[in-house]
Amino acid sequence: xxxxxxxxxxxxxxxxxxxxxxxxxxxxxxxxxxxxxxxxxxxxxxxxxxxxxxxxxxxxxxxxxxxxxxxxxxxxxxxxxxxxxxxxxxxxxxxxxxxxxxxxxxxxxxxxxxxxxxxxxxxxxxxxxxxxxxxxxxxxxxxxxxxxxxxxxxxxxxxxxxxxxxxxxxxxxxxxxxxxxxxxxxxxxxxxxxxxxxxxxxxxxxxxxxxxxxxxxxxxxxxxxxxxxxxxxxxxxxxxxxxxxxxxxxxxxxxxxxxxxxxxxxxxxxxxxxxxxxxxxxxxxxxxxxxxxxxxxxxxxxxxxxxxxxxxxxxxxxxxxxxxxxxxxxxxxxxxxxxxxxxxxxxxxxxxxxxxxxxxxxxxxxxxxxxxxxxxxxxxxxxxxxxxxxxxxxxxxxxxxxxxxxxxxxxxxxxxxxxxxxxxxxxxxxxxxxxxxxxxxxxxxxxxxxxxxxxxxxxxxxxxxxxxxxxxxxxxxxxxxxxxxxxxxxxxxxxxxxxxxxxxxxxxxxxxxxxxxxxxxxxxxxxxxxxxxxxxxxxxxxxxxxxxxxxxxxxxxxxxxxxxxxxxxxxxxxxxxxxxxxxxxxxxxxxxxxxxxxxxxxxxxxx
Amino acid sequence: xxxxxxxxxxxxxxxxxxxxxxxxxxxxxxxxxxxxxxxxxxxxxxxxxxxxxxxxxxxxxxxxxxxxxxxxxxxxxxxxxxxxxxxxxxxxxxxxxxxxxxxxxxxxxxxxxxxxxxxxxxxxxxxxxxxxxxxxxxxxxxxxxxxxxxxxxxxxxxxxxxxxxxxxxxxxxxxxxxxxxxxxxx
Numbered sequence: 001x002x003x004x005x006x007x008x009x010x011x012x013x014x015x016x017x018x019x020x021x022x023x024x025x026x027x028x029x030x031x032x033x034x035x036x037x038x039x040x041x042x043x044x045x046x047x048x049x050x051x052x053x054x055x056x057x058x059x060x061x062x063x064x065x066x067x068x069x070x071x072x073x074x075x076x077x078x079x080x081x082x083x084x085x086x087x088x089x090x091x092x093x094x095x096x097x098x099x100x101x102x103x104x105x106x107x108x109x110x111x112x113x114x115x116x117x118x119x120x121x122x123x124x125x126x127x128x129x130x131x132x133x134x135x136x137x138x139x140x141x142x143x144x145x146x147x148x149x150x151x152x153x154x155x156x157x158x159x160x161x162x163x164x165x166x167x168x169x170x171x172x173x174x175x176x177x178x179x180x181x182x183x184x185x186x187x188x189x190x191x192x193x194x195x196x197x198x199x200x201x202x203x204x205x206x207x208x209x210x211x212x213x214x215x216x217x218x219x220x221x222x223x224x225x226x227x228x229x230x231x232x233x234x235x236x237x238x239x240x241x242x243x244x245x246x247x248x249x250x251x252x253x254x255x256x257x258x259x260x261x262x263x264x265x266x267x268x269x270x271x272x273x274x275x276x277x278x279x280x281x282x283x284x285x286x287x288x289x290x291x292x293x294x295x296x297x298x299x300x301x302x303x304x305x306x307x308x309x310x311x312x313x314x315x316x317x318x319x320x321x322x323x324x325x326x327x328x329x330x331x332x333x334x335x336x337x338x339x340x341x342x343x344x345x346x347x348x349x350x351x352x353x354x355x356x357x358x359x360x361x362x363x364x365x366x367x368x369x370x371x372x373x374x375x376x377x378x379x380x381x382x383x384x385x386x387x388x389x390x391x392x393x394x395x396x397x398x399x400x401x402x403x404x405x406x407x408x409x410x411x412x413x414x415x416x417x418x419x420x421x422x423x424x425x426x427x428x429x430x431x432x433x434x435x436x437x438x439x440x441x442x443x444x445x446x447x448x449x450x451x452x453x454x455x456x457x458x459x460x461x462x463x464x465x466x467x468x469x470x471x472x473x474x475x476x477x478x479x480x481x482x483x484x485x486x487x488x489x490x491x492x493x494x495x496x497x498x499x500x501x502x503x504x505x506x507x508x509x510x511x512x513x514x515x516x517x518x519x520x521x522x523x524x525x526x527x528x529x530x531x532x533x534x535x536x537x538x539x540x541x542x543x544x545x546x547x548x549x550x551x552x553x554x555x556x557x558x559x560x561x562x563x564x565x566x567x568x569x570x571x572x573x574x575x576x577x578x579x580x581x582x583x584x585x586x587x588x589x590x591x592x593x594x595x596x597x598x599x600x601x602x603x604x605x606x607x
Numbered sequence: 608x609x610x611x612x613x614x615x616x617x618x619x620x621x622x623x624x625x626x627x628x629x630x631x632x633x634x635x636x637x638x639x640x641x642x643x644x645x646x647x648x649x650x651x652x653x654x655x656x657x658x659x660x661x662x663x664x665x666x667x668x669x670x671x672x673x674x675x676x677x678x679x680x681x682x683x684x685x686x687x688x689x690x691x692x693x694x695x696x697x698x699x700x701x702x703x704x705x706x707x708x709x710x711x712x713x714x715x716x717x718x719x720x721x722x723x724x725x726x727x728x729x730x731x732x733x734x735x736x737x738x739x740x741x742x743x744x745x746x747x748x749x750x751x752x753x754x755x756x757x758x759x760x761x762x763x764x765x766x767x768x769x770x771x772x773x774x775x776x777x778x779x780x781x782x783x784x785x786x787x788x789x790x791x792x793x
Binding site: 148149150160161164167168171172175177180181218221222223224225226291293294297439441443444445446447451452455456459463466470 | 640761
């Protein structure tokens with residue numbers, strides 16, 4: 001606390017009396033301050049005779065907007081909007097939360113999540129209802145309540161995947177790890193909705209056991225937990241002789257019939273389904289199963305293998321006939337293939353399995369041109385083996401259609417070099433490099449005149465509605481232009497994002513803010529610039545006083561200059577400083593509470 | 608355990624998306640009416656042209672920007688793009704082939720074991736995310752490679768990234784993590 005100096009004698013021994021509100025110098029006895037604002041609890045008398053404390057309740061989370069009596073020069077800007085947003089959000093959370101029967105603690109947590117999201121600007125560009133639903137669902141997940149995302153989307157009538165996307169963004173940005181959803185959590189809730197009466201608990205326990213079994217059998221990874229719950233409950237209900245049809249279960253669990261049937265079928269495939277009810281309750285099978293999708297994949301692979309074997313067998317049986325046919329079909333390749341004889345063809349067939357017939361014909365054409373140069377002396381086995389391995393890598397390079405990354409590794413480096421050279425050439429002038437482009441084929445893509453006419457007619461017919469709309473739009477614009485009411489529809493400009501102010505001291509921050517915002521024309525900005533340069537005592541002192549009397553009427557203000565300095569010349573500059581101080585009070589927290597203001601005001605108006 | 612040395616994984620590149628610019632204004636109606644393999648959608652403001660040889664589909668805008676999808680390798684994408692530019696040249700526009708860039712590569716890979724997704728998500732907490740209510744796969748984003756791997760419980764994974772190299776690195780990076788969380792028969 002800086003000691004005040006007496007203006008008369010310069011002494012620092014000043015006695016401040018809170019009760020009388022005086023500041024008196026002990027050295028010379030001059031009164032330095034009269035009617036000091038005190039920050040004590042004061043009482044006023046009610047009409048009934050009792051006394052009550054002066055003041056207002058301010059909630060902990062609100063910004064504490066002080067209602068001003070003398071005119072609030074821009075102190076409410078920016079703060080009010082945030083407070084209004086938070087209030088609105090709180091209301092919506094409570095509304096939605098009560099519909100879901102969530103407790104108050106959960107709703108408070110959700111509100112905290114919303115505040116965090118607001119700070120990180122996650123609410124921009126998203127419907128506020130979505131963000132609130134995501135906050136609520138996050139609370140449900142962390143607490144482990146049996147609320148599904150589907151429930152929330154039902155309440156809001158929004159697509160569940162849209163909500164899911166918002167929820168994922170929220171989880172990622174807030175770095176909150178929601179624990180994975182366990183289908184066991186849903187069982188009590190669904191059991192209650194299915195109305196099992198007194199045996200509800202037993203049915204739940206049975207369903208839980210079934211679920212554990214399903215988990216061990218790998219039916220639950222990658223599946224919606226509600227579907228599994230539905231299947232488990234259905235079986236459990238049947239086991240306890242309750243008649244619940246699939247339709248009833250579906251309406252409760254919210255999956256479709258096909259899903260439920262599929263889960264039941266998968267469960268049927270597991271060995272547990274072979275057990276009787278009593279056995280199931282007693283025994284737990286040790287063996288685990290593979291997940292059903294894996295089994296389906298294996299089955300498909302087996303099917304493929306079986307058909308392949310069948311095809312080979314057929315080929316072996318009818319080998320000669322087919323080969324004769326093939327030879328007659330293939331153009332210009334007869335010479336080479338005849339020399340290879342039947343074994344050679346079978347090798348080729350096995351290698352080229354899965355490729356197009358076109359490719360095969362192209363390959364044979366290429367082989368003939370390549371190995372034709374070696375001469376026709378390749379009837380021997382040795383030569384055949386020599387030619388075939390060399391043939392395969394060149395095919396790969398030329399056709400370039402092999403899918404594995406390993407094979408791409410080597411040619412990739414070569415083509416990269418080629419590409420870079422190409423890029424260098426074509427990037428300079430944008431000329432199209434025509435290497436490797438088949439001109440004839442491209443000519444086929446372009447229609448001739450008759451075809452163009454036909455296509456034009458067809459297209460006009462197809463898009464008649466769109467063309468009509470365009471015409472009407474143009475007519476409308478032309479009419480408006482004549483009348484002079486034509487408004488040019490400019491696309492909305494994106495709001496420029498301001499840089500957050502980074503300053504080392506509070507004064508700097510205030511300066512920068514004022515530069516940016518340009519709040520009032522009445523503020524003498526030059527004076528503010530001198531703020532830092534003036535003596536450190538006076539700004540702080542004036543700050544104290546200013547914040548104390550921040551919202552003051554003009555009448556009170558006129559009294560102020562007497563207290564600081566009697567010099568008239570300074571009053572104008574201090575006037576400017578006063579306005580500056582009012583703005584300063586936005587950032588510097590209000591030292592004194594409202595009762596003090598009112599008190600001062602009260603005193604200020606006494607004659 | 609040295610998992611990545613022995614196994615030869617088959618990474619199949621199934622889709623390559625690329626963009627390029629022709630640096631000239633294109634009249635979509637002309638292209639729409641003169642090409643035999645084109646679909647003109649005036650509401651969307653673009654023309655879809657499909658090529659047969661490298662099997663690709665291209666979206667052409669009137670500003671001259673073109674997106675090519677459907678190629679199975681980077682070289683094929685470039686070849687297809689050049690073919691497309693040649694085709695537009697023949698129709699009569701003064702096209703230039705500039706700013707060719709491969710934007711996205713999609714590859715699938717089949718691992719020989721199944722994966723415990725919940726355990727995998729727990730081990731790789733913020734990077735991996737798994738929401739069974741929304742999507743059956745766990746998604747793993749690798750920031751420095753700018754790639755995403757979607758892991759299914761059957762052992763199939765799909766990888767998307769800006770080029771083939773990053774896709775291969777992503778698979779190499781994620782293989783040991785998946786190997787730990789595999790589901791072994793007891």
